[in-house]
Amino acid sequence: xxxxxxxxxxxxxxxxxxxxxxxxxxxxxxxxxxxxxxxxxxxxxxxxxxxxxxxxxxxxxxxxxxxxxxxxxxxxxxxxxxxxxxxxxxxxxxxxxxxxxxxxxxxxxxxxxxxxxxxxxxxxxxxxxxxxxxxxxxxxxxxxxxxxxxxxxxxxxxxxxxxxxxxxxxxxxxxxxxxxxxxxxxxxxxxxxxxxxxxxxxxxxxxxxxxxxxxxxxxxxxxxxxxxxxxxxxxxxxxxxxxxxxxxxxxxxxxxxxxxxx
Numbered sequence: 001x002x003x004x005x006x007x008x009x010x011x012x013x014x015x016x017x018x019x020x021x022x023x024x025x026x027x028x029x030x031x032x033x034x035x036x037x038x039x040x041x042x043x044x045x046x047x048x049x050x051x052x053x054x055x056x057x058x059x060x061x062x063x064x065x066x067x068x069x070x071x072x073x074x075x076x077x078x079x080x081x082x083x084x085x086x087x088x089x090x091x092x093x094x095x096x097x098x099x100x101x102x103x104x105x106x107x108x109x110x111x112x113x114x115x116x117x118x119x120x121x122x123x124x125x126x127x128x129x130x131x132x133x134x135x136x137x138x139x140x141x142x143x144x145x146x147x148x149x150x151x152x153x154x155x156x157x158x159x160x161x162x163x164x165x166x167x168x169x170x171x172x173x174x175x176x177x178x179x180x181x182x183x184x185x186x187x188x189x190x191x192x193x194x195x196x197x198x199x200x201x202x203x204x205x206x207x208x209x210x211x212x213x214x215x216x217x218x219x220x221x222x223x224x225x226x227x228x229x230x231x232x233x234x235x236x237x238x239x240x241x242x243x244x245x246x247x248x249x250x251x252x253x254x255x256x257x258x259x260x261x262x
Contacts, residue, residue: 020080024088026068031089033065042109043110044109056253063156086198123165128195133150165244
């Protein structure tokens with residue numbers, strides 16, 4: 001029976017597919033860590049109070065990258081170069097979503113609008129990350145090899161999403177509501193396209209590694225397109241709503257120590 005659980009289990013059980021999965025995840029998390037670190041260093045004076053939270057966000061993303069590398073080491077595997085078509089973070093940048101790396105690599109302070117763009121981009125992408133980790137937690141939260149790592153990352157992603165909601169609501173109440181909604185919508189519509197394309201690319205690679213028959217590959221492809229159709233029609237709206245989270249000040253304080261990951 002074809003299900004999300006059986007699909008992930010198959011990827012987990014094969015060294016080559018697990019190696020690719022963890023390499024893709026580690027690359028994206030490490031890139032997110034760098035981006036948040038640069039944003040924290042460049043926030044304008046009007047947003048200096050946000051800098052520690054942005055830095056904490058970046059530290060969490062760095063930690064996640066190290067977790068995926070640790071999972072590889074535990075299996076005696078090394079990271080592999082990821083195919084460009086599976087690089088979610090870079091494809092989002094090419095679509096003009098978030099802050100360009102060229103801007104982050106410079107030393108000029110960001111504007112308040114840049115901070116709003118960053119938070120809106122994060123609110124959308126953290127929605128995706130939170131949902132994906134919730135799925136993995138449901139199926140593999142008690143797994144002897146990856147369960148602890150999955151639970152740790154899922155907890156962090158929920159914190160990141162709560163932080164984005166709270167900070168965007170604060171800025172909306174300060175008069176930036178129309179800009180925030182416009183940027184959120186642009187980010188959401190671009191993200192669902194990129195997610196579809198990356199999902200297709202990853203499934204194609206996994207299918208080659210695992211030797212999936214054409215019928216199974218076709219079913220998975222159809223499922224990805226069906227999800228995109230739903231998200232294009234209405235599902236994107238879950239990515240742009242703002243509600244005050246139960247977890248308040250989710251990124252306040254220093255990042256927890258993470259000497260042992262798995």
